[in-house]
Structures are given as structure tokens and as C-alpha cells.
Amino acid sequence: MKQLTRPEDITALKPEYQDYFHAIRARIPADRVIIDPVRRYAYGVDASLYSITPQIVVQARSIDEVSFLVQEAGKRHIAVTFRAAGTSLCGQALTDSVLIMATEGWQDYHIDDDGAKITLEPGIIGAMANSYLAPYSRKIGPDPASIKHAMIGGMAANNASGMCCGTSDNSYKTVLDLKLVFADGSVLDTADATSVRTWSKAHETIIHELTAIHDEIAADPELKHLIAHKFKIKNTTGYSLNSFVDFDNPIDILKHVIIGSEGTLALIAEITYRTVVEAKYKASALVFFPSLKESCRAVHDLTRPLVAAGELLDRVSLKSIEDWDGIPEVIRTLPDGAAAILIETRADDHETLEKRIAETKEVVGKYEILYPIEFTEDPAVYGLYWQIRAGIFPAVGGVREIGTTVIIEDVAFPRDDLADGVMALRKCMDDHGYGAGIIYGHVLDGNVHFVITQDFETDKGKAQYQKFIEDVCALVATDFHGSLKAEHGTGRNMAPFVELEWGKKAYSLMKRIKKAFDPETTLNPDVIITTNGLVFMEHIKSMKPVHEIVDRCIECGYCQVMCPSHLLTLAPRQRTAVQREISRMRLTGEDPERLKRFEEDYAYLGDETCAVDGLCQTTCPLSINTGAFTKEMRHAHLTPARLSGAEKIAANFESTSSAVRLGLTGAHAAHSIFGSQLMSFVAKKTRSITGDKLPLWNPWMPKAGKLPNQPALKGDRPKIVYFPSCTTRMMGPAKGDYDQRHLSAVMIELCQRAGYDVVIPENVARYCCGMPFESEGVFEVADKLAKELEGVLLKTSNNGELPILCDMSPCTYRMQHTMDERLKIYDTVEFLHDFIIDKLEVHKIDRTIMLHMTCSAVKMGLQKKFLDLANRCVTKVVVPDKVKCCGFSGDKGFSIPELNQSALTHLNEAIPQGCDHGYSNSRTCEIGLSAKAGFPYQSIAYLVDECSR
Incomplete structure (x- = not known):
């Protein structure tokens, strides 16, 4: 990994933090003590409206380490704050002192x-x-x-x-x-x-x-x-x-x-x-009311266990998700002022469920509703309803005016006062200029959230927000004797108002609790207990525009779980946060040296280690693809020399491919002569001498690939077009792979045994979909190559009449999204599942296998087909739940191997004893997976072939 900490980072710390840094470095490895400015800033954001940069970030791995870190901080009167995922909404996971992460290594x-x-x-x-x-x-x-x-x-x-x-x-x-x-x-x-x-x-x-x-x-x-x-x-x-x-x-x-x-x-x-019982039967209904007040009145008569949940969605919140795929048409036609309640009822037997549905309809039916109540037991339908509910907050944040901050507050009213409380809250929001704000939440428990957006760039905006929060606190705590924080925690945005809600006597007890446990106030100061009445107005994050792809990001952190680099460098929301800070510094002109450092370090932290896989989009409520943003940045920084080099490669693609095959042949020969241990030693030394500029060889480096010949055509069988990707043509099996046949040979044999004639495009060695060039931001070259391939595929498939098989999932994904819609292009998994396996006699093997679903397979929605295919071939299939993208990212597994290694941190712990076979649908991914697992990963096509011979 690139050395990110510089000597000046240490001397820039205050004396007590320098002392602390040296003390903890005696025990905590350097790669887990973060003091470089870019990553410190990145860890200073969470899902709240605040941004506070810590002096030091420590990634602790054990109780003993935390105990040591806290003791050393206490000796120097340094404050510490603990943090896990950082999805908190109230600023309780932020500090300007020492931030201790308890995430990786804390998963037993x-x-x-x-x-x-x-x-x-x-x-x-x-x-x-x-x-x-x-x-x-x-x-x-x-x-x-x-x-x-x-x-x-x-x-x-x-x-x-x-x-x-x-x-x-x-x-x-x-x-x-x-x-x-x-x-x-x-x-x-x-x-x-x-x-x-x-x-x-x-x-x-x-x-x-x-x-x-x-x-x-x-x-x-x-x-x-x-x-x-x-x-x-x-x-x-x-x-x-x-x-x-x-x-x-x-x-x-x-x-x-x-x-x-x-x-x-x-x-x-x-x-x-x-733990609690997970009910066997569930049913949900979206019930629509003509007004917010009527919906709250109806909920008042619902209680547990009759219903498990009652979620309010006001008209504004429903508008924020109207354009989502699959949204019921009725939501788009609701009148202004309408509201919905998402009701769920559960039971351990179906008879009880039906009774509860009937009783719920009877209770709610006493109130004015816009449409008849319809419960559904279809998981796909009620799953969508709950997806709507879970995505409301981020979705509203996504439609805000660029540059404004999205703020969510969380209050509760006594049940008898719910309708009046919600209407008073609505009036307060309207009176303070937040008419576009939304109200939603867990009204079955009297709990509602409200979301507003605020421009904090002006004193007027700040004053507007401060007055509003003060009035809301008075309304909830004094007028209705409710909760200022129902479930999100007090944090720093409600810390100044705890005494207002609880009174002097109860608040004095809370201060005694804090003093008893933490007499020196070293643990998370200004959270829950504070003497700073304006702490909720300080350290508000900047939301400067960066690029249209990421400007809607609210930094909620939902992307992190999918990101292959989040344990190594930055997660997607951190990339956005750092870019916003760079944008702010460029606009203000302040601290040119700091700006220069941010730009220099971001090259590795944000650009080079971004796998551009786009998986972050799959869990982002706003479908933000930070990988696409990285590609745009690479394109923006494309030099004439790099563009010219890419154009030469593309213009001589066949020769380039031949050169790669020649290099792989030489490497394989050396591997065979010197063995894995010596080759690995020499490769690492050579890479080190060149300053990590030379790609890193590993024992699973493949042999040279082969160009498939056009198979004989029988003429009386249905035809399919097979486009072997350039990766398959360049890279064959590795020395340690169980099946030493080239993938193209296996594909052709499978298709022929299933009764198809296989047609390979003429001069196939010349063609590439452009995916490697797109990943590097060389869009012009990528699109030119794709257009050339599109032409030959249209010709070969009779303008889309014949189905087209591509054996590399990332290539398939790009082809599907850039080429003529007439072309019916299939990935290995989908083609084998839909066209091949049912035409073969499959004999299930008694074997446990590892299955890696590539990013592109996930984005193409092939998970179920992938699993079905594997389960038809073997007795047990393991898909590691903590492994998402493998991080090999084309050639980054060779040039930045630490990305691949970090992305696969949890692979080996998921491998059952005795398992020594892995399968996927991308050759480069298989190289990285094999290196980490220590046994071969090959295309799923090899498994289907083995089970159907």
C-alpha cells in the first residue's frame, strides 16, 4: 500500500497528540493509525449535518487495544469518540480529537x-x-x-x-x-x-x-x-x-x-x-387518506399485536419516490394533502393472520379513506412497500436543491396527542419556510420524523434554522410533553435541549451519571451532556457542488457495505465528501498547500483504488454510481499522451493481444522452471525496485489464451453467435487450474452438445467491447471499439436474429448498455441457464463449491440464475456474505494488488473445510479469487460441462 503519512503530518499535530501518536504507535501498527489530512477529513463525516475532522483516527481490533488507547488518552486529557458504521444522524460519531473505529475485527x-x-x-x-x-x-x-x-x-x-x-x-x-x-x-x-x-x-x-x-x-x-x-x-x-x-x-x-x-x-x-420470533406469515397494506390528520386519527385505534407496524408517509414524501421502478400508479395520482399509512400485520399461523387483516380493515375502515384497503401477502409487493418506506429520507435528500443540507429530526408525541401534535408540527414547518419538508415515521408508536433542507451558506439561513429548531423543541417538549429524540439518539444536535425536555431535576441526575462514569469528560464530549448551547449550530458540513453524478449524495453511508476499497482507502461517500472539500477550497482560495495535498493524495485514495464497479449504486437509495463519477474524473484529467497511447492500442488491438499472449507464455515458462516460491520472491523484489510500477505476478497468473477456430456447422441446428472476449482470447487457464482447456473450447463444446451450431465473428481477434478503455475514462476510444464490434455482431447475428453469448460478464454488461437494442447479448450465466442446461443430462456432483457473483452479474440481476445453475450441479454452494466486488478491477489486481487483497479480506473465513473449488464468470476476477483462496476459481461453464459429460 502507498505510504500516505508524511513526517509533517506528525509535526502538524498539537504537542499532546504528537505524544499520544508516538505512545500508541508502540502497540498499534502504522496502517491502523491515520493522521494524513485527507483520510482524517473523510472520517470526519457521517450521515448527520455535521463535519468534524479528528486529529487521529485509530482502527482498533480488540478490547485490549481499546483499553490501551483510552488509558493513553486519559493520561494526556485527550477526548476519544467511538464509532462503528457512521450511519448516525445526530453527530454523535464525530470528534475533533481521537476517533476510535470498532468495525473491522469486531465481527465475532x-x-x-x-x-x-x-x-x-x-x-x-x-x-x-x-x-x-x-x-x-x-x-x-x-x-x-x-x-x-x-x-x-x-x-x-x-x-x-x-x-x-x-x-x-x-x-x-x-x-x-x-x-x-x-x-x-x-x-x-x-x-x-x-x-x-x-x-x-x-x-x-x-x-x-x-x-x-x-x-x-x-x-x-x-x-x-x-x-x-x-x-x-x-x-x-x-x-x-x-x-x-x-x-x-x-x-x-x-x-x-x-x-x-x-x-x-x-x-x-x-x-x-x-432474540424475538420472526413471524411466519406477514401481510402489508398501503392505506390512503385524504389528509394527514385523518391518517393519524386512524392509527390511534391500532395497537400491537393486531398490527406490527404503522408507518406514516405524507404526500410530499410520496412524491419523492414517484419515479421509482414498480411504484403503484395510484401514488402518482394522489391529491395534495393526502397521506398514506403502511400497515403490517403478522402471525405464526395463517388463520390468525386472516383474522388480524379483517379486524384491521374494520378498525381503519371507520375513518375516511381514499381507496379500499388491500392487504398483500406477496413478498415482492410488500417488499416494495417497505423499500419505499426505508428509502424516503435519502430520496428526499436526493431531490433537494444542490448545495443545501438535508436534515432529519425525530420526535414523538403521546398517542392521544398524535394527530394534534403532527398538525402543529406541520404548521411550525410551514411558518418557518419549510413547506417542502416532509413528515413520516412510526406513528404506531407516536414517533414521526421530519426532513427539511437548509442552505447554511448565509447568516440568514443559519438564523432561520436555529429559530426553527428552538421553536420545534418548545412545541414538542413543552406544549405536548413529547420526546425530542425518539430513536435516533440525542447526539450534538439535541444536546442543548435535554434539560428543556426533562427539567432541572432529571437533568441534574444525568449529569451525575456522566460524571460517575467519565469524571474527566474524555468520552465523546458535547454529546448528550453539553454546556455549549449552540453546539447544534457548529461544524455544519459544506455541500459544495462537485459533479452532477454525486451532488445528490447525502453521505448516508449506505454505499459502504458494497465498496471493495472501504477497508483500504475510502468508501464512496468519503470520496464525495473529500471532493466537496476540494471544491470548497478551490472556490474560497484558502490554504493552497492543504488543497494541493488533498489533490495529490486523492489520486491514490479516491481514483487509483476505486474499482469503478458501480456496486455502490445497488444499495444507494439515490442510485448514485460513484464508479461512474471516478470514470468521469479520469476522463477530465486525460492527457493527450494517454489518449494517443490508447488510440494506438485500439488501432493495433490484434497485435497488442498477441504481445500480451507472448508475455504470458514467457511468464508461464519461467513459472514452470523456477516454481511458485522463487517466482513470487523475484516478482515482489522487482516490483519493489521499480516503485510498484511493475505489475505484480502471482502463482495464478494465466497461460496465454487462444483464438478459437470457427467450428464446423451442421446446418440443420439452431445457431448462436459466440463472441469470446478479448480477455478470454488473451488469458487461458492458470498452471494450477483443474481444467486446462481454454474457456472458448468449453463454451463451444457445451453449445454443440446442447444442439446448437456456433458461429464466431470473422476476424474476432480485432474486436473489443471497449470496457478496459471505458474504465480508464478513455470514452472516445471505448465507444469507437464498441461501435466496430456492434457492426460485426449485427452482421453475424442477422441484425439480432441470433442470440449472442459473451463469456466475460463485465464485457457483457457494457455491450448490453451501449449497443444496438436489436442485439440479444447474454452473459455466460444467463446463457447457460436459459439456453443450455435444460438440454443436457446433468449429474449432480457431491461437492461443496465457492461461488463468486461478479459485480456485473449482480448489476444484471443474475444472482438467482447463478445460484440455480450451481445448485443443479453440486450438493452445496457457498456465497460469502461479506465478499462483494473482488477488487481485481480489470488489471488493478496486478498494478494495485492491495485493492484486491483488501476486498477479499473475508473470503477465506467463509470457505468450508475440504472445499477446494471456486467458480465465477469473469477471468480476471478468478485470478484474484484463486490467489486469495489458494485453490482454483474458474468459469461456471467448466462446472456445467463437468456435470453434463
Whole structure:
């Protein structure tokens, strides 16, 4: 990996941070201590409206490391903040001091009591925890809309709830035990009696203070009543004072007060949940009402367990998703002022489900509705409904005026006041100039979110926002005695208003809690407890325009899980954030040296290590393809020399291909003579001497490919056109591959055995789809090559009459999206699935295989066909859930091998014992996968062929 830290980065730190840096470097490896300005800035953004650059970012890997880091910070009176996925919305995962990441390396789990309990480390994504529990028909209680992206550490630290868990199944209600690291570096495992005794004895002050607060609340009926009232609805404002009412034992109190404490009292290094049953039967309905108030009135009469969820969607929020694929037409025709409630009911048997559907219709039918209520049990249909609900916040952010900041707030009203509260909130938004803002949320629990957009570039805009927030707080907390934060956590944007909601007496107890656990205020200062009444107006992030592709990004972080470089350099939202900062500095002209550094380092961090696979688009609610943005940037920086070089290669493509094959032949010969160990040693040394400019050889480097000859045609059989990609023509099998035949030979044999005549385009060696050139931003050359190939394919296929098979999925994807619509172009997987396998006699092999679905296969929607194809051939198929893009990215696996290695970090842990076969549908991806796994990955075509001989 490129060295990113420079000596001046250390001397630029304040003295106490320099001292801290040297102290922790004695134990933490250099690649996990980040002090270069670009990455520090990148880690200073999350899903909130704030941007705060840390002095040092440390990627911790264990409890012992966190304990050490916290102790060293305490010695120097340096503050630390803990962070997991960074999908939080209130700024609680940001700091200007030391940021400790608890993500990679924090993904262990174990399940007990037949799924009734699950123990999770903080770096596990919520949806992943549910996938572990799926075989037991159970799940964790919390179900935030961000569950596919948020991590357990943040979900527990914020007491995130969600759409169905209400107040009964959140982290507070379902936590059984915790493993914690405190401000003094001490560790407590509440499931271990010895740990509890030892820690309690050493921390008598905390135990005594928890007991004292418990007794004071018990002796104060008015305060006890206030706490009970506040937690009848969702409430994450301040600390969980209900801990002192619900429990008597100080350790039980401690466990529950830590939930929702947002890293201000301790790091949650492990949590054990009581799981909940995943109902077998579900049904959902979108019910439309003529007004917002009427929808809230109807929800008032719905309760659990009759319904599991009731989600409000106002007219403005529905407009934000009108253009999504598959959206019901009725949404586009709703009158202004209308609203919808998404209702879900669940049951363990179908008879109960039907009864609940009927009763729900009866209850809601008493109110004015626009259309008859229609429940659906079709997962595809109700899945779309819930996708709509989960995507509302990012979608609204995506339609905002470029340069403005999207802000989501999260309040709750007592159920009896819900309709009046929501209408008062709507009026407040309109009165302050936020008529385009939306209101939606979990109204079954009295909880609504509202989203506005704000221009913070002017003093007028800042003043408008400040006055609005102050008035909203007064409305919710004083007029309706509701919650200023229902489920998103207090953060720094509601910290100044905690006392307003709770009153002096309760707030004084919260300050005592903070002081007991963190007397020096080293853990996440200004979050929950603050003396800065304007902290919610400080460090607001810049949203300067960069490029139309990424300008709509709200930095929610939903892209990160798909990105092959996020463990190595930057995730997509971080690339956007850094580019926005570069844009800001260019506009203001400030700090030219800092700007120069950002531009220089971004070349590697943002450009060279971007795989441009576009998978980020598949989980982005706004379908932003950061890979496409990177290609545009490469094109913008294209030099005449590079363009000329690309044009020469394209003009002499056949000769270039021959040269590549010659080079591979030489490398293979050397490999055969010297062996893998010596070749690897020499290759690494040579690459090092050249400053990493020479591509890195690995033992799975392929032999030279071959040009297939036109097979004999029988003439009485249906024809198909086979276009062997330039990669297949240049690269054959590797020395260690089980099947030493060239892929084109296998493809032709499969097609012939299935009863097809195979037609290969004339002079096929001359043609390329242009994909490698497109990836590098050389669009002119890429399009010229694609046009030439399009012409020959039209001729060979009789203007699209014959189906066309391409054996390289990235090439197929490009061809499908750039060529004449008459051409019916199929990837290996789809062609084998739709045209071949049913015409063969397949004998399933008793074998466990690894399956890698390439980025292009995912983008083409081939996952189900890929799995079906493999399952018809072997007894067990493993698709690693933590491996997305392999990061080989054309030739980057050779030129920047650390990208491929980082992307495949979790591959080997998913390989079952005894498994030694892998399959995919891209030759270059297979090289990287083989190198990481230590056994061959080959095209899925080889497997189909083996099973059908």
C-alpha cells in the first residue's frame, strides 16, 4: 500500500497528540493509525449535518487495544469518540480529537439456547445478525430502516428501534449482557460473575452513585411518574433514566443505562440480545387518506399485536419516490394533502393472520379513506412497500436543491396527542419556510420524523434554522410533553435541549451519571451532556457542488457495505465528501498547500483504488454510481499522451493481444522452471525496485489464451453467435487450474452438445467491447471499439436474429448498455441457464463449491440464475456474505494488488473445510479469487460441462 503519512503530518499535530501518536504507535501498527489530512477529513463525516475532522483516527481490533488507547488518552486529557458504521444522524460519531473505529475485527458472534440468545460484536451489520438467526426463525429486536448498513455497536449505543420493534423489542428491552470498556480502560463483562465482582469492587464510586440515584428516584413520586410517562413512548433524549425505575440491582441498572448512552459512558464491545420470533406469515397494506390528520386519527385505534407496524408517509414524501421502478400508479395520482399509512400485520399461523387483516380493515375502515384497503401477502409487493418506506429520507435528500443540507429530526408525541401534535408540527414547518419538508415515521408508536433542507451558506439561513429548531423543541417538549429524540439518539444536535425536555431535576441526575462514569469528560464530549448551547449550530458540513453524478449524495453511508476499497482507502461517500472539500477550497482560495495535498493524495485514495464497479449504486437509495463519477474524473484529467497511447492500442488491438499472449507464455515458462516460491520472491523484489510500477505476478497468473477456430456447422441446428472476449482470447487457464482447456473450447463444446451450431465473428481477434478503455475514462476510444464490434455482431447475428453469448460478464454488461437494442447479448450465466442446461443430462456432483457473483452479474440481476445453475450441479454452494466486488478491477489486481487483497479480506473465513473449488464468470476476477483462496476459481461453464459429460 502507498505510504500516505508524511513526517509533517506528525509535526502538524498539537504537542499532546504528537505524544499520544508516538505512545500508541508502540502497540498499534502504522496502517491502523491515520493522521494524513485527507483520510482524517473523510472520517470526519457521517450521515448527520455535521463535519468534524479528528486529529487521529485509530482502527482498533480488540478490547485490549481499546483499553490501551483510552488509558493513553486519559493520561494526556485527550477526548476519544467511538464509532462503528457512521450511519448516525445526530453527530454523535464525530470528534475533533481521537476517533476510535470498532468495525473491522469486531465481527465475532455466537448463538445460544437454540437461537433465543445471540452475542454480537459491534462491527456486525444488523441485517447480518438477522441472517445468522434466520435458521432459527428468530431475529434481533431493533429494526431501524438502516439495518442493512448500520452496525450493532451504533444500534445499541443509540438504542435504535425502527418500524416494528416499538418500545418492547428495542435494545433496552432485549439486552441481556454487555462487555464494556470504560473511560479508565477497565473492562466489565456483565455475564461473568468474577468480572462483575472484581470490577464492582474497583469501581465502588460508580456502584454507589447508581444506587443513590435509584433511591432518590424511588423516593420522589413526581420524578418517578415523569420517567414512567416519558418512556411510554419512544424516547432517546438524554440517558435511560427508566433503568433506575425498572431495575434495583446496580449492575442491571448499569447495563440498561449504557444502552442509548452514545459512547459517552463506555464502549459496547459486545452485546448479548434476547432474540424475538420472526413471524411466519406477514401481510402489508398501503392505506390512503385524504389528509394527514385523518391518517393519524386512524392509527390511534391500532395497537400491537393486531398490527406490527404503522408507518406514516405524507404526500410530499410520496412524491419523492414517484419515479421509482414498480411504484403503484395510484401514488402518482394522489391529491395534495393526502397521506398514506403502511400497515403490517403478522402471525405464526395463517388463520390468525386472516383474522388480524379483517379486524384491521374494520378498525381503519371507520375513518375516511381514499381507496379500499388491500392487504398483500406477496413478498415482492410488500417488499416494495417497505423499500419505499426505508428509502424516503435519502430520496428526499436526493431531490433537494444542490448545495443545501438535508436534515432529519425525530420526535414523538403521546398517542392521544398524535394527530394534534403532527398538525402543529406541520404548521411550525410551514411558518418557518419549510413547506417542502416532509413528515413520516412510526406513528404506531407516536414517533414521526421530519426532513427539511437548509442552505447554511448565509447568516440568514443559519438564523432561520436555529429559530426553527428552538421553536420545534418548545412545541414538542413543552406544549405536548413529547420526546425530542425518539430513536435516533440525542447526539450534538439535541444536546442543548435535554434539560428543556426533562427539567432541572432529571437533568441534574444525568449529569451525575456522566460524571460517575467519565469524571474527566474524555468520552465523546458535547454529546448528550453539553454546556455549549449552540453546539447544534457548529461544524455544519459544506455541500459544495462537485459533479452532477454525486451532488445528490447525502453521505448516508449506505454505499459502504458494497465498496471493495472501504477497508483500504475510502468508501464512496468519503470520496464525495473529500471532493466537496476540494471544491470548497478551490472556490474560497484558502490554504493552497492543504488543497494541493488533498489533490495529490486523492489520486491514490479516491481514483487509483476505486474499482469503478458501480456496486455502490445497488444499495444507494439515490442510485448514485460513484464508479461512474471516478470514470468521469479520469476522463477530465486525460492527457493527450494517454489518449494517443490508447488510440494506438485500439488501432493495433490484434497485435497488442498477441504481445500480451507472448508475455504470458514467457511468464508461464519461467513459472514452470523456477516454481511458485522463487517466482513470487523475484516478482515482489522487482516490483519493489521499480516503485510498484511493475505489475505484480502471482502463482495464478494465466497461460496465454487462444483464438478459437470457427467450428464446423451442421446446418440443420439452431445457431448462436459466440463472441469470446478479448480477455478470454488473451488469458487461458492458470498452471494450477483443474481444467486446462481454454474457456472458448468449453463454451463451444457445451453449445454443440446442447444442439446448437456456433458461429464466431470473422476476424474476432480485432474486436473489443471497449470496457478496459471505458474504465480508464478513455470514452472516445471505448465507444469507437464498441461501435466496430456492434457492426460485426449485427452482421453475424442477422441484425439480432441470433442470440449472442459473451463469456466475460463485465464485457457483457457494457455491450448490453451501449449497443444496438436489436442485439440479444447474454452473459455466460444467463446463457447457460436459459439456453443450455435444460438440454443436457446433468449429474449432480457431491461437492461443496465457492461461488463468486461478479459485480456485473449482480448489476444484471443474475444472482438467482447463478445460484440455480450451481445448485443443479453440486450438493452445496457457498456465497460469502461479506465478499462483494473482488477488487481485481480489470488489471488493478496486478498494478494495485492491495485493492484486491483488501476486498477479499473475508473470503477465506467463509470457505468450508475440504472445499477446494471456486467458480465465477469473469477471468480476471478468478485470478484474484484463486490467489486469495489458494485453490482454483474458474468459469461456471467448466462446472456445467463437468456435470453434463
